Amino acid sequence: MKDIYKEVHNMKKGKVYIAGAGPGDENLISVRAMELVKKADVIVYDRLAAERFLQYADRKCEKINAGKQPQNHRLNQQQINQVLIQKAKEGKKVLRLKGGDPFLFGRGGEECEELQKAEIDFEVIPGVSSFYSVCAYAGIPVTHRNYASSFHVFTGHRAENEELDYKTIANLEGTLLFLMSMKNLSLISKKLIEQGKDEYTLAEAIQWGTTSKQKSVTAYLKDIAQVAEQQGIGHPSVVIIGDVVKQKIDWQKYRPLFGKHIVLAGSGESALQSKKILQEEGAEVTIFSAIEIVEQEDNLIQEINRLHQYTWIFFTSVHSVEVFFHAMKSQKKDIRTLQGIGIYCIGEKTKEEVEKRGIFVDRIPQHYNSKCATEEMGEFLNKSDKILFPASELASTILEQKAKDIGVEMVRVTAYLNRMPTDETAKQYIKREFEKGNVDSVAFFSSSQAKNLFLIAGESIKKCQLFAIGDSTEQTILDMGATITAKADIATAKGLAEKIKQIYQS
Structure with missing residues (x-):
C-alpha cells in the first residue's frame, strides 16, 4: 500500500x-x-x-x-x-x-x-557554447597546431571589479576568449597590454554569432575596443585574442544565404519543405503562421452521411483534407465510402495529403491555382455531376461560379475557419523582429497569411523583400499597398523556396 x-x-x-x-x-x-x-x-x-x-x-x-x-x-x-x-x-x-x-x-x-x-x-x-561555436562560424579555429594548443575562457562583465588576474592571463600561452566583455573591452585590452601582452596581437569581436545578424571586426589588441565601438559591435559578443585569428577562413561564402533572415508565413509540411531548402543555403528561417485553424467538423457531417449523392469532391488545401477525414472518422466511415467518387485537388501538398490515406487523386490542374482549375473544369464535368467542396470561409468563390456557369451543382461547406493566432508571445516576437529590421524577406503561402501578418506586424513588413506563392496571394499583397519582389514560377513550397534562392543568387 x-x-x-x-x-x-x-x-x-x-x-x-x-x-x-x-x-x-x-x-x-x-x-x-x-x-x-x-x-x-x-x-x-x-x-x-x-x-x-x-x-x-x-x-x-x-x-x-x-x-x-x-x-x-x-x-x-x-x-x-x-x-x-x-x-x-x-x-x-x-x-x-x-x-x-x-x-x-x-x-x-x-x-x-x-x-x-x-x-x-x-x-x-x-x-x-558560444565561446567556440561563434568563433567557428566566423571562420576562426580556437586551437590550431601551428598557433595554439590551449584556450582560456573568461567572463568580462565584471572585469572592472579586479576579479581577473591580468598578470597571469597576459602570460598564458594559447587563445584567450572573453564572453560578456563589450562593456569592459577597453579596460581588458589595456590591462593585458600593461601586464605584458603584445599590443599587436590580433583580436576579433563577433556579435550575434551563428545568426543572420552576425557581424565582426578584426584589429590589434590595442585597437580592438575602439574599432568595435566604431563598427557598432555590442552585446552579445565573443572576443577572441591570439594568433589563431590569422587563420580566419570565410567558409560562409559556400552558404550564399547566410546572413539572411527569412520569415515563412505558412504552416505544416509546405513551410517545413521551404525551410529545409533555404536553411541548406545558410539562411536563418522562421516559420510563423499568421492564421490559426478552427475546425468545423460538424458542418461536414450531414454531407458525409449522404456522400452517395456526390460524384466529385474538390480539395483546395491541406486543411480541407484533414478536416474532411476527421469528420469521416467521427462518423465511422472509411475510404470505402468514397467508392465511385472522383477526387480533385489543387496544390501539390493537398494531393499528397489525400494520397497518404491510400486514395489516388483523379485529377489535378496543370498549374496549382484556382484560375487554371476553372479553365479545365468544363473538360471533365457533366451537368449530372454534383460536387462537394469543403473549404475555409475565406476561400475564393471562383470555382463555385465556374460550376454554376457550366450547369454543375457544387455544395460548398465551411470545413474550417481562419482566425488570428492567439499566442501573444509569438505575435509580439515576430512584430519586434520586423520593427527592429531583423527580417530580410517574407514568403507568403496564402492570401489569408498575408492579410493577417500585415495586421500583426504592420507597415514594417513593407521594408522587406516579399515573395508570393501564387496569383491570388500576390494580388492580396499588392492590395495591402506593398511591392512584390517575385512570385513563384510554380505554386508549390519548393517553387517558392527556389524563387527566393534565385533572387538572392542573381
Missing part, C-alpha cells in the same frame, strides 16, 4: 530541466533540449536563449521571460530560483532555457543547488 501512495505522490511531482539552447542558430540546439521545448508545461527563458524556440512550445505552455539583458534583468536570480521551485511544486514540467551552455557562465550550477535544497528533481542538458 505504501508503494502505491509513493507512486501517486511521484506522479504529481514536477521536475526542472536546466537546458542550453546553444548560441543562436536554431540547428545548434540539442535534440534533447528541443524535445523538452515541445513538451514543457512552463518555459523560463533568457533573451540569449533565443525567443525563436518558443514557437515550438505547446500552445498551453506558460512562457516566462527571465530577461537577462545587461543592466536590465526582468527577474533577478533569486526570483528565477523561486519560480522554478514553485512551478515544480505545482507538479509541472519546467524547462529553464538558457543561451549557450547552462554550466558555462550561465549560473546553471546555482539553480541546481537551490533545486537540490528544495528537494526538486532536476536534469541538466548541456548546450553548444
Whole structure:
C-alpha cells in the first residue's frame, strides 16, 4: 500500500530541466533540449536563449521571460530560483532555457543547488557554447597546431571589479576568449597590454554569432575596443585574442544565404519543405503562421452521411483534407465510402495529403491555382455531376461560379475557419523582429497569411523583400499597398523556396 501512495505522490511531482539552447542558430540546439521545448508545461527563458524556440512550445505552455539583458534583468536570480521551485511544486514540467551552455557562465550550477535544497528533481542538458561555436562560424579555429594548443575562457562583465588576474592571463600561452566583455573591452585590452601582452596581437569581436545578424571586426589588441565601438559591435559578443585569428577562413561564402533572415508565413509540411531548402543555403528561417485553424467538423457531417449523392469532391488545401477525414472518422466511415467518387485537388501538398490515406487523386490542374482549375473544369464535368467542396470561409468563390456557369451543382461547406493566432508571445516576437529590421524577406503561402501578418506586424513588413506563392496571394499583397519582389514560377513550397534562392543568387 505504501508503494502505491509513493507512486501517486511521484506522479504529481514536477521536475526542472536546466537546458542550453546553444548560441543562436536554431540547428545548434540539442535534440534533447528541443524535445523538452515541445513538451514543457512552463518555459523560463533568457533573451540569449533565443525567443525563436518558443514557437515550438505547446500552445498551453506558460512562457516566462527571465530577461537577462545587461543592466536590465526582468527577474533577478533569486526570483528565477523561486519560480522554478514553485512551478515544480505545482507538479509541472519546467524547462529553464538558457543561451549557450547552462554550466558555462550561465549560473546553471546555482539553480541546481537551490533545486537540490528544495528537494526538486532536476536534469541538466548541456548546450553548444558560444565561446567556440561563434568563433567557428566566423571562420576562426580556437586551437590550431601551428598557433595554439590551449584556450582560456573568461567572463568580462565584471572585469572592472579586479576579479581577473591580468598578470597571469597576459602570460598564458594559447587563445584567450572573453564572453560578456563589450562593456569592459577597453579596460581588458589595456590591462593585458600593461601586464605584458603584445599590443599587436590580433583580436576579433563577433556579435550575434551563428545568426543572420552576425557581424565582426578584426584589429590589434590595442585597437580592438575602439574599432568595435566604431563598427557598432555590442552585446552579445565573443572576443577572441591570439594568433589563431590569422587563420580566419570565410567558409560562409559556400552558404550564399547566410546572413539572411527569412520569415515563412505558412504552416505544416509546405513551410517545413521551404525551410529545409533555404536553411541548406545558410539562411536563418522562421516559420510563423499568421492564421490559426478552427475546425468545423460538424458542418461536414450531414454531407458525409449522404456522400452517395456526390460524384466529385474538390480539395483546395491541406486543411480541407484533414478536416474532411476527421469528420469521416467521427462518423465511422472509411475510404470505402468514397467508392465511385472522383477526387480533385489543387496544390501539390493537398494531393499528397489525400494520397497518404491510400486514395489516388483523379485529377489535378496543370498549374496549382484556382484560375487554371476553372479553365479545365468544363473538360471533365457533366451537368449530372454534383460536387462537394469543403473549404475555409475565406476561400475564393471562383470555382463555385465556374460550376454554376457550366450547369454543375457544387455544395460548398465551411470545413474550417481562419482566425488570428492567439499566442501573444509569438505575435509580439515576430512584430519586434520586423520593427527592429531583423527580417530580410517574407514568403507568403496564402492570401489569408498575408492579410493577417500585415495586421500583426504592420507597415514594417513593407521594408522587406516579399515573395508570393501564387496569383491570388500576390494580388492580396499588392492590395495591402506593398511591392512584390517575385512570385513563384510554380505554386508549390519548393517553387517558392527556389524563387527566393534565385533572387538572392542573381
